[in-house]
Amino acid sequence: MSDLAAFAILRPWWLAALPVIALLALRAAWRSAPLGDWVRAVDPALMALMARRGGVLGGRRQANLVAAITAGLIALALTGPAFERPDTTAFRNLDATVIVLDVSRSVADGGAFKDARQIAQAAAEAAGTRSVAVVVYAGDAYLAIPPTTDRDALGATLFAIDADTVPDRGSHPERGLALARRTLEEAGVIAGDVVLITDGDGIGEAATREAAAIRAKGWALSGLFVPATQRLPEGVPRPDRASLDRLVGTGGGVAADIGAPEAVLGRVGASTAQHLVAGGYGVLAFAEVGRWLILLALLPALLLFRRSA
Incomplete structure (x- = not known):
């Protein structure tokens, strides 16, 4: 540095x-x-x-x-004025990322599901040495990968996720966000990032409340939009980027398309010191x-x- x-x-x-x-x-x-x-x-x-x-x-x-x-x-x-402490990396356990992956039918049938998994892997890599957890959701939400620093195991699990991973039909992002929030709380995380990878389906008042709760904890919710690259079957909800943008605005993060994810990956990849300062714990990371x-x-x-x- x-x-x-x-x-x-x-x-x-x-x-x-x-x-x-x-x-x-x-x-x-x-x-x-x-x-x-x-x-x-x-x-x-x-x-x-x-x-x-x-x-x-x-x-x-x-x-x-x-x-x-x-x-x-x-x-x-x-x-x-302050300089970063040389031992800031010792606080990496206080800084974690939870990736919330939408595996509902609208994403699976949209033709970009493989790209969504790859961008989830990219977000995990951007987190560096910090812990990463993965939540998958459709009609319900499940913790697919608890907080871990083992990138090989994380990559293998992400590769195995498909449209049948969650048996519950529907799309309830609020349940995925709630599980992400509880995961960060149980881990005692001070500076956390939640990255929602979705096509925007199912975002409503309940999801907005969860986004506000995440921000109230001092964490940030960012979003990566998954567009439909092929014609969707009749009855399958269409992608909704506007709803995702509003949700991310409530969560205090940034939004981007999976084709140009630099803004979100840059936020996730920020140093532990920057995350601790944003969370009000700058004294841990900087010597004033x-x-x-x-x-x-x-x-x-x-x-x-x-x-x-």
Whole structure:
């Protein structure tokens, strides 16, 4: 990993304070005379007389600059600059992926079932060394592969899945999503991804509620759309990409076609550190250096307390 890839800003919204500090510093420097507002408040002749007698000590414009530098360093510290810990991979058990594969009749008869299995394998490979589980569903849902890091066993099981794997007819994605959620809960996963591979059939309010529940746990639901590549028999539901897009929007993930899955695979393949930060556990993955910037800000701050001779 390059140094740039290992660097992160944990609280980027504090960057908005930097231009505000710069504007305030410029305004103070522009409006402040060496004596502040005393030049406008005191009669010019009296001010000149006091200056000749040594009774006037000019102000220091530098104080504005010093205050701006101090405030800028504090704002930078609050953004949370951090570097990824070298032992982040030790937390991979806290980060898992569940692939939910639609094996209903509409997918099986659509002509792209083999492609759907291959993209499930690609999603598993994208997860790297993290645990992957596979849920299959049609009229009901079953855990085909519990969380595992054995990619060979996972690939063999995916290859064996067909349209008869689930005996229950119908299409109930909400049951597959519910089983995926329970699988992540039982594994104690902090940063999880659920990848739904489907043609969009059967997505309704129940599936939307499950997607919201997944997102509420700090995980993300992404979707890979399986189009029909051949004419479907009469009575078989048609693919519905719009429903999948809405579901993924609720789940907080990304959607893509199985022919161009890069967006979803990229999300699944993100580092454990990135997943932990997204789940609010950045302290596990990154060592923050903001505290040192706070100490650095003390140096110019000391100049603000310097007494004039």
